[in-house]
Amino acid sequence: MEQIDISVVVPLLNEEESLPELAAWIERVMQQHGFTYEVVMVNDGSTDSSWQVIKDLNRSNPCIKGICFQRNYGKSAALHSGFRMVSGDVVITMDADLQDSPDEIPELYQMIMEEGYDLVSGWKKKRYDPITKTIPTKIYNAATRAASGIYLHDFNCGLKAYRKEVVKNIEVYGEMHRYIPVIAKWEGFTKIGEKVVEHRARKYGTTKFGLERFVNGLLDLMSIMFVSRFRKKxxxxxxxxxxxxxxxxxxxxxxxxxxxxxxxxxxxxxxxxxxxxxxxxxxxxxxxxxxxxxxxxxxxxxxxxxxxxxxxxxxxxxxx
The missing domain is CATH 1.10.287 (Helix Hairpins)
Incomplete structure (x- = not known):
């Protein structure tokens, strides 16, 4: 079996328009840098033709793989299932809406393999989001930094890189995808870094997240801090x-x-x-x-x- 350098996990919900462009972009980056790779697209109960698009992409490029949920379980479930399936030395997660740039992959890979990080989180320093989203995000990130002791600017950035051992030894459930760095630290993967990444304006469709995610985020923060300390005791x-x-x-x-x-x-x-x-x-x-x-x-x-x-x-x- 061929050794895979990079696995890319893409959770998605109703992103049929962006998937072909994203797949072609990832393929171009991998070929330019000589990486062996796989892309695991996790269809989280889409009601459009996203799954058919994934199957078509798989037929034209066997490096594109897919998981299709029977219904919508949420991003944490999609990431968890993707993590169980991957086999690359470095695992990259990114959203399917083209707001994350695959051009960031080579530098993220280098930070894991050459600089020795366990996890590298993207930081969208310049964002193309309305103020109703950016202000609550700043508050949420500040609260998470204070509670966890991990100094990251953007915990919820979908673009992250992991050493394979990290994703194989953490459990992501509920809506805990926001706190993967906290979960990783809790499991003993303490070398956590950050990289400024490009945030692109959404090209297709609309955002799948509403304001209620910030309330859920606060509740999840309380939950993860409790669980991280007392899950086994x-x-x-x-x-x-x-x-x-x-x-x-x-x-x-x-x-x-x-x-x-x-x-x-x-x-x-x-x-x-x-x-x-x-x-x-x-x-x-x-x-x-x-x-x-x-x-x-x-x-x-x-x-x-x-x-x-x-x-x-x-x-x-x-x-x-």
């Missing part, structure tokens, strides 16, 4: 909160009881009964919450041990 998180809650609650209840005993022993005015004081019910509530957090931790441990179907997607057809 959820009891450490829930147990810690449970212990704190139980101790505060138990401490409040013991203080009230101790105060009552002390006042009784010293023949002092006892005042209100323990059960008549708000602090007693606050303490009782904290004790109950502490027990519930312990139970949540045990359940999370069981779920993490038995979840084997997170990345199972129904694939209708393949071409290789």
């Amino acid at each position: 959820p009891m450490h998180f829930f147990g810690m909160l449970g212990v704190l809650s139980f101790l505060f609650g138990g401490g409040a209840a013991l203080w009230l009881l101790g105060d009552k005993v002390y006042r009784s022993a010293m023949h002092m005015e006892i005042g209100r009964q323990v059960t008549e004081q708000p602090l007693f019910y606050l303490g009782l509530t904290l004790i109950i919450i502490g027990v519930q957090l312990f139970l949540a931790g045990f359940l999370a441990e069981l779920i993490s041990l038995n979840n084997t179907s997170r990345n199972e997607y129904l694939i209708r057809e393949r071409v290789e």
